[in-house]
Amino acid sequence: MGYLEDQAAVADGLLSLYEATFDPRWLDEIRSLVGEMLTAFWDDGSGAFFDTAKDQEQLVVRPQDVTDNAIPSGTSLAVDVLLRAGMLLGEPSWTERAQRTLERLAPTAAKAPLAFGHLLTALDFHLGPVVELAVIGDPGDSQTDRLLEVVRERFLPNRVLAAGAGPGAIPLLTDRQALGGKATAYLCEHFVCQTPTQDPGELARQLDAFRAKALAS
Incomplete structure (x- = not known):
């Protein structure tokens, strides 16, 4: 399944591709890819994403880097995709997962906003207005x-x-x-x-x- 960052970035690209072409086949691709992403990387117990898939080689500690650098983290990309695609496709469960992640990371992001640039843009989208x-x-x-x-x-x-x-x-x-x-x-x-x-x-x-x-x- 690769890495969360890759899956979420492709889903984000598919959203942009839909807005450029309005070809409904890209919506089917988004549904499929987001479903796979949630199955492989989402942990419902902690309300968080992991960077590696469940079926990958098990490490001592399963990586979970939530900070944004020059490239957004897999978590912030995934949250952004869940919010936008969830609203576009009418998937409230996607929005709920994104909200849980934002609530968990908001206190840390408030203390170090420069380390969460992309996540904060997703938070701004969530707070609206949209x-x-x-x-x-x-x-x-x-x-x-x-x-x-x-x-x-x-x-x-x-x-x-x-x-x-x-x-x-x-x-x-x-x-x-x-x-x-x-x-x-x-x-x-x-x-x-x-x-x-x-x-x-x-x-x-x-x-x-x-x-x-x-x-x-």
Whole structure:
């Protein structure tokens, strides 16, 4: 199974690949990989990840390095993936595991924040607010692309983004329609959405207002 750092980094890359292509097959890959990661590296008794898999050669002490350096630790990568993928795919058990890890490490991170840079970005995502964006439309359509461009040109680190012509396996796309058959954007928080829009300018206004509110909170 390799190492936690490798598994979590690949899962993180698959999340980015989905946001770049909106090909649903990457969601299946994420589900599979995260499931394998939890089976191999998660210890439910301690609410923590180990760096080596359960089926690897047993060492005197099973390694568990939680600090971030130039490369994030396997633990912080895994927590970040569980939070983002859990919200995107509607997997509350993933979010619960991430929260347990954050609660366990928060006191240590508070004393040495420079050693937990990536973990603290995951904590910021967990605390929110998180902008949930659903764009209903064919990802290859020019109108869909114009709406997505508005999202991509803004720095929105705490976001979950989904796009597609149908609901598929993504809760964020469920029960939302392309109004009048045209690509439509829904900006939501905790699945409570603002007025859907097909106008890139209006979507930009909604996003800027959300970002201003987040910065003020």
